[in-house]
Amino acid sequence: xxxxxxxxxxxxxxxxxxxxxxxxxxxxxxxxxxxxxxxxxxxxxxxxxxxxxxxxxxxxxxxxxxxxxxxxxxxxxxxxxxxxxxxxxxxxxxxxxxxxxxxxxxxxxxxxxxxxxxxxxxxxxxxxxxxxxxxxxxxxxxxxxxxxxxxxxxxxxxxxxxxx
Amino acid sequence: xxxxxxxxxxxxxxxxxxxxxxxxxxxxxxxxxxxxxxxxxxxxxxxxxxxxxxxxxxxxxxxxxxxxxxxxxxxxxxxxxxxxxxxxxxxxxxxxxxxxxxxxxxxxxxxxxxxxxxxxxxxxxxxxxxxxxxxxxxxxxxxxxxxxxxxxxxxxxxxxxxxxxxxxxxxxxxxxxxxxxxxxxxxxxxxxxxxxxxxxxxxxxxxxxxxxxxxxxxxxxxxxxxxxxxxxxxxxxxxxxxxxxxxxxxxxxxxxxxxxxxxxxxxxxxxxxxxxxxxxxxxxxxxxxxxxxxxxxxxxxxxxxxxxxxxxxxxxxxxxxxxxxxxxxxxxxxxxxxxxxxxxxxxxxxxxxxxxxxxxxxxxxxxxxxxxxxxxxxxxxxxxxxxxxxxxx
Numbered sequence: 001x002x003x004x005x006x007x008x009x010x011x012x013x014x015x016x017x018x019x020x021x022x023x024x025x026x027x028x029x030x031x032x033x034x035x036x037x038x039x040x041x042x043x044x045x046x047x048x049x050x051x052x053x054x055x056x057x058x059x060x061x062x063x064x065x066x067x068x069x070x071x072x073x074x075x076x077x078x079x080x081x082x083x084x085x086x087x088x089x090x091x092x093x094x095x096x097x098x099x100x101x102x103x104x105x106x107x108x109x110x111x112x113x114x115x116x117x118x119x120x121x122x123x124x125x126x127x128x129x130x131x132x133x134x135x136x137x138x139x140x141x142x143x144x145x146x147x148x149x150x151x152x153x154x155x156x157x158x159x160x161x162x163x164x
Numbered sequence: 165x166x167x168x169x170x171x172x173x174x175x176x177x178x179x180x181x182x183x184x185x186x187x188x189x190x191x192x193x194x195x196x197x198x199x200x201x202x203x204x205x206x207x208x209x210x211x212x213x214x215x216x217x218x219x220x221x222x223x224x225x226x227x228x229x230x231x232x233x234x235x236x237x238x239x240x241x242x243x244x245x246x247x248x249x250x251x252x253x254x255x256x257x258x259x260x261x262x263x264x265x266x267x268x269x270x271x272x273x274x275x276x277x278x279x280x281x282x283x284x285x286x287x288x289x290x291x292x293x294x295x296x297x298x299x300x301x302x303x304x305x306x307x308x309x310x311x312x313x314x315x316x317x318x319x320x321x322x323x324x325x326x327x328x329x330x331x332x333x334x335x336x337x338x339x340x341x342x343x344x345x346x347x348x349x350x351x352x353x354x355x356x357x358x359x360x361x362x363x364x365x366x367x368x369x370x371x372x373x374x375x376x377x378x379x380x381x382x383x384x385x386x387x388x389x390x391x392x393x394x395x396x397x398x399x400x401x402x403x404x405x406x407x408x409x410x411x412x413x414x415x416x417x418x419x420x421x422x423x424x425x426x427x428x429x430x431x432x433x434x435x436x437x438x439x440x441x442x443x444x445x446x447x448x449x450x451x452x453x454x455x456x457x458x459x460x461x462x463x464x465x466x467x468x469x470x471x472x473x474x475x476x477x478x479x480x481x482x483x484x485x486x487x488x489x490x491x492x493x494x495x496x497x498x499x500x501x502x503x504x505x506x507x508x509x510x511x512x513x514x515x516x517x518x519x520x521x522x523x524x525x526x527x528x529x530x531x532x533x534x535x536x537x538x539x540x541x542x543x544x545x546x547x548x549x550x551x552x553x554x555x556x557x
Contacts, residue, residue, distance in 0.1 A: 001384065002382065002384075003381075003382030003383040003384050003386075003387070004383055004384055004385070006378050006379075006382055006383075007378065007379050007380065007382075007383050009378065010375055010378040010379045011316070011379070014320075014375070020323045020326060029330075031333075032330070032333045032334040032337070033334070033355070034333070034334060034335070034336070034337040034355070035333055035337055035338075036337035036338050057244070060243070060244040060245075061244050061245040061248070061249075063238075063248075063249035063252040063253065064252075096252060096256075096341065097338060097341075098252050098338075098341065098343045099337065099338075099343060100245065100248055100249070100252070100343070103351070104245060112337065
């Protein structure tokens with residue numbers, strides 16, 4: 001009987017404690033600065049064009065084979081780029097959010113965004129095209145793969161009002 | 165309809181001597197029932213076919229493979245960054261003790277490629293591996309309580325696990341599958357407030373352990389359900405190749421961290437909890453004790469954490485020389501091993517093999533279950549603490 005009473009005592013104690021659960025859709029847990037949500041493509045605001053040059057390294061390094069991209073010749077003159085990405089698709093239904101594509105990118109053209117609420121009624125809608133990937137990475141700074149990235153504040157990641 | 169408690173025939177819930185005799189004399193037909201793969205107490209998609217005589221299990225036949233994804237074969241598949249891709253699939257086999265398994269893979273790969281790891285990186289790996297072990301044992305506590313019919317422990321376990329997962333998210337960016345260790349070091353340094361946060365988690369962990377004990381460990385109903393159930397002797401456990409808490413509960417003090425120290429485990433002071441009877445209750449107690457020991461290791465590692473680089477001399481595109489390497493570690497479930505064969509040319513392993521402790525520990529199920537009641541079979545299975553993702557790989 002002693003053990004059962006001890007359990008009840010613990011239950012009463014825990015009853016008086018502040019709850020640890022949150023009412024999720026209304027009350028959100030703060031995201032950590034490094035949180036890796038859906039991968040997105042970075043946009044270079046200085047020259048107002050996409051950073052990606054379609055080198056295909058991310059697609060070949062992806063463990064889930066969920067990236068598909070094509071490039072085309074480019075001579076826009078704003079940068080020294082010879083190629084630019086034409087189509088870029090990520091099937092987020094297959095993506096495992098491991099961040100390898102971001103790490104291997106030699107041009108710092110993508111970043112893991114803080115977006116994680118991606119549920120849809122249709123699997124086809126999880127295949128994100130170039131425009132949507134640029135959209136979800138807007139305001140996100142490149143941080144992964146940099147040796148001193150630990151203390152860099154990440155724009156947009158900590159403030160839920162900045163997401164969509 | 166309310167039950168009349170003044171009725172003398174239902175004065176006690178336990179069967180009286182006469183009732184037991186009556187049961188023995190009852191003529192029953194042997195019956196085969198199927199349990200799983202969707203049964204909630206089979207911890208995933210495990211299926212067993214039980215041959216019953218009345219309530220007693222005569223024979224048990226396990227069926228596995230419902231969660232087979234070919235993680236080892238996929239580990240060989242990548243042509244670019246293949247060594248990195250294999251970790252992604254390894255993480256998803258044993259989804260509860262991800263950190264120790266990643267640690268093992270990296271140690272094996274470093275052994276194969278001859279890489280040096282900076283001390284700071286190795287300390288951080290040990291801290292995270294031990295926190296991963298605590299995470300897994302906390303999950304066991306919750307699930308085992310649920311197996312025994314107590315749903316409240318689940319909530320207590322998840323309160324502690326939420327703290328741990330928040331820390332993992334701050335360190336690796338992901339809550340469950342961090343993909344944070346790299347051959348030769350770590351992906352990036354830990355956040356600036358890492359030491360303070362780990363200290364907070366350790367305090368929470370000790371407090372949670374005391375709560376776990378108060379809530380369930382002394383509960384008489386829980387004791388009656390678990391003591392003397394699912395016994396495996398030390399000799400039998402060694403014969404079957406069991407490892408981890410299942411073996412140590414039987415009285416065999418075998419812990420890879422102690423008998424074959426890898427990483428920095430020869431520097432830390434910790435005990436290996438050992439049982440005597442080898443029943444479900446001792447397996448439960450040993451895991452709770454191991455949480456405390458792991459917290460002690462984390463405390464020591466945090467105290468000694470040196471400054472310095474977090475990445476060694478690893479080349480960008482890793483191509484280990486031709487050969488093979490095997491590394492065993494103690495993960496939350498037992499003796500986990502990674503075997504990598506390199507052909508010396510490609511950027512992906514020629515062969516990856518994981519020695520899964522869950523799969524081997526499952527062989528003890530027959531000894532634990534035969535002769536017991538069906539309800540005890542559920543507890544015996546729970547006390548092995550299987551993760552089906554690792555059994556089926």
